[in-house]
Amino acid sequence: MNRIKEEKALRLYEAIGELDQMMVNSALHYKKRSGISTAKLTVIIAACMAVFMAFAMVGAYMNGLFEPQVELDALETLLDEESGKEHRIDASDIDYFSGEAEIIWYDGENYYMKTLGKTSELSGLQTYVGQGEQVDSDENREYRVWISCGDGRVISPYLESSAGNVGYCELFDYDPEISPSDGFVNYIDGLLN
Amino acid sequence: MRRQKSQAEIQKRRLSRESDGKMEDFQIVDLYWQRNEVAITETDRKYGAMLKGVSFSLLSSREDAEECVNDTYLAAWNRMPTDRPAFLGTFLTRIVRNISVSRYRKLHSEKRGGEGNIIEELTECIPDGNTLDAEFDSAAVKNVLNRFLMMQNEEKRAVFVRRYFWSQDIASIASQTGLTEGKIKSILFRMREALRGILEKEGLL
Numbered sequence: 001m002n003r004i005k006e007e008k009a010l011r012l013y014e015a016i017g018e019l020d021q022m023m024v025n026s027a028l029h030y031k032k033r034s035g036i037s038t039a040k041l042t043v044i045i046a047a048c049m050a051v052f053m054a055f056a057m058v059g060a061y062m063n064g065l066f067e068p069q070v071e072l073d074a075l076e077t078l079l080d081e082e083s084g085k086e087h088r089i090d091a092s093d094i095d096y097f098s099g100e101a102e103i104i105w106y107d108g109e110n111y112y113m114k115t116l117g118k119t120s121e122l123s124g125l126q127t128y129v130g131q132g133e134q135v136d137s138d139e140n141r142e143y144r145v146w147i148s149c150g151d152g153r154v155i156s157p158y159l160e161s162s163a164g165n166v167g168y169c170e171l172f173d174y175d176p177e178i179s180p181s182d183g184f185v186n187y188i189d190g191l192l193n
Numbered sequence: 194m195r196r197q198k199s200q201a202e203i204q205k206r207r208l209s210r211e212s213d214g215k216m217e218d219f220q221i222v223d224l225y226w227q228r229n230e231v232a233i234t235e236t237d238r239k240y241g242a243m244l245k246g247v248s249f250s251l252l253s254s255r256e257d258a259e260e261c262v263n264d265t266y267l268a269a270w271n272r273m274p275t276d277r278p279a280f281l282g283t284f285l286t287r288i289v290r291n292i293s294v295s296r297y298r299k300l301h302s303e304k305r306g307g308e309g310n311i312i313e314e315l316t317e318c319i320p321d322g323n324t325l326d327a328e329f330d331s332a333a334v335k336n337v338l339n340r341f342l343m344m345q346n347e348e349k350r351a352v353f354v355r356r357y358f359w360s361q362d363i364a365s366i367a368s369q370t371g372l373t374e375g376k377i378k379s380i381l382f383r384m385r386e387a388l389r390g391i392l393e394k395e396g397l398l
Contacts, residue, residue: 013357027355
């Protein structure tokens, strides 16, 4: 080793001995942090969340695809064709004593209403309502249909005629008991058009 | 007849009953201030091995290293009181380093052989030049060193200080910091290069 360089190195060694005391002590406490850095961790979490969101969206879409599709019956199909914005209503705005019979339906999202005619003039309504084939309870069926008679009474063509199946001034929920008959559907079709 | 126990013996047994058998720095410093010779025993217990290691890393001789450490205890005894170091380990290490450097110079002026690894490493920090200034601005070098190390991240600073102040070998630094030996060697190499550049730029050494 070059003698001059050696002496200079010794001087440097001595100068290192005069380093700041806090720096010297803190060096003994340093230990490499285990695991991954904060930046890497953030990226990994963001990536996991993105994957999770993608799966959730796919799952929601698939759930929509495989959700049991409920076939609309004749009355629902008829009413579905009338489900334009012009017939959309807020259920709280219904006048149950309007003196007019109104058919009100709910498609799972919105309420719609169309006037059938003066209550006093709709004798056929009484004939057909409450008639139809028995059906099993279907939890997936979201459609609901009521007829507000205009005198405060509310009935549903999906319920058999009985005193217990009449509501007053409310759109009551129900469990379908019957499927409206063809006669009823034709009668309504005639009134709507 | 029961022998009267000396105050020092009683105090030694009481003070030595620590959970790990070693006293705290302030307790040892108190003993120095009380001129209680138990201070030397406790110092040797706590720091003896480390101080010998620091000296040996420079002198490469056990006998010389032990002599330097004994001289260190004497120097510490003479300096306390008035000194009351907060970090006894650092205080003692500074003393043993200085004593060891003096011994190194004396040995090497006589023998011209047996190079200390650490000094050999530090020659890589020395800019090229064949002159040795009679006056050496140690304060300037110290300032440059402090600034240089402050600019480094915690990891690099710790490795440098552990190697060149505490004279720890690469394996010890690796096991205590969790870094690989390869990484430590790489850090030290780059830092020596960088320090050399700064010393050259400042016209020091």
